[in-house]
Amino acid sequence: MPKSLKTFLQFAVFLGLGILIIWWTVRGFTPQQINEIKEAMRQGNYWLLIPAMILGFASHWVRALRWRLLFAPLGYAPKKVNTFFAVMIGYLLNLAVPRLGEVARCGVLSRYEKIPVDRLVGTMIAERAIDLLCLIILLTVTVLVQVDVVGAFVNAYIWVPLSGKFTGVTLATWGIIALGGMLFVVLIAWLLRRFKHTKAGISFHNLLRGIVEGILSVGKLRGKGWFLFYTMLMWFLYFSQVYIAFWCLEETIGLGVKAALSILAFGSIGMIATQGGIGAYQYIVQQILILYGISATIGFAFGWIIWLAQTALMLVLGLGSMAAIPVYNKKHRTDSPDAVNK
Numbered sequence: 001m002p003k004s005l006k007t008f009l010q011f012a013v014f015l016g017l018g019i020l021i022i023w024w025t026v027r028g029f030t031p032q033q034i035n036e037i038k039e040a041m042r043q044g045n046y047w048l049l050i051p052a053m054i055l056g057f058a059s060h061w062v063r064a065l066r067w068r069l070l071f072a073p074l075g076y077a078p079k080k081v082n083t084f085f086a087v088m089i090g091y092l093l094n095l096a097v098p099r100l101g102e103v104a105r106c107g108v109l110s111r112y113e114k115i116p117v118d119r120l121v122g123t124m125i126a127e128r129a130i131d132l133l134c135l136i137i138l139l140t141v142t143v144l145v146q147v148d149v150v151g152a153f154v155n156a157y158i159w160v161p162l163s164g165k166f167t168g169v170t171l172a173t174w175g176i177i178a179l180g181g182m183l184f185v186v187l188i189a190w191l192l193r194r195f196k197h198t199k200a201g202i203s204f205h206n207l208l209r210g211i212v213e214g215i216l217s218v219g220k221l222r223g224k225g226w227f228l229f230y231t232m233l234m235w236f237l238y239f240s241q242v243y244i245a246f247w248c249l250e251e252t253i254g255l256g257v258k259a260a261l262s263i264l265a266f267g268s269i270g271m272i273a274t275q276g277g278i279g280a281y282q283y284i285v286q287q288i289l290i291l292y293g294i295s296a297t298i299g300f301a302f303g304w305i306i307w308l309a310q311t312a313l314m315l316v317l318g319l320g321s322m323a324a325i326p327v328y329n330k331k332h333r334t335d336s337p338d339a340v341n342k
Helices: 003-026 031-042 046-069 080-096 100-113 117-145 147-165 171-194 199-216 224-248 257-273 280-291 296-335 337-341
Strands: none
Touching (some): 046 296, 080 296, 100 296, 117 257, 147 280, 257 280
């Protein structure tokens, strides 16, 4: 299958799923409820989205600084601005094709900072693994501090669907799966050994080694304290965006820290479930806010408001980064002492 066709199909599937979720969510609304959603969005205090978007910009900058720390053990020190540009270009492309941006940001930084792309991919994998761990911790804390509120939501939308998928799986099936996994690993190891002296084998081995070195860069960090600080700060900024956004609608002003934690934790799942989170994010936010006494129409409107603000910020910063990074690097080369001497 041509790569362009595969990319288009990925885009169509994830976007189609998001649109389907939107249709499924609004199909039960009466004309009166639709009018309530429009009225809520019309009367929203959107000036408060400005500080929320500033916090969003800060969170993206902090992510770039945190990612940059992983390059030190590998012997590289890319410019902060280039690292930020790469992160934002990655976010922009993720809106088009899920996970494409993760690879793209590595390619962009490799091009402008001359860092081997395999090592960048390794650091990206390590960073995303840490983000996943943080999300799991956040979900756990969110549930533990308010079991009475979100417990039913977790049971209905997460636990029951997951347990249902494994109900009919026997011990023999698990054994076959494990055996298949081991055979796959043995096959890969044999192929690497069998063709290690060929051009393709050497290239693949170097790629694999670079990725592993990038992943292991986390353990070699000298500034682990800074890495932890940036991680905590980044998630705090995410939380603050949601909390400030509550003040955009009169009906959500009274919501507090626990509600913001719930939206941040479960909404993060929605952001990766469909194309840019469209449909899934709004639906999850709506269902979460219902638990806190907010009507389905207001919850749906709030989900759209915060999603549009986040997406607009990514579009502006992503497109701006694509336009600015070649200009910035051209100017930097021109202003550098080496360029002047030449």
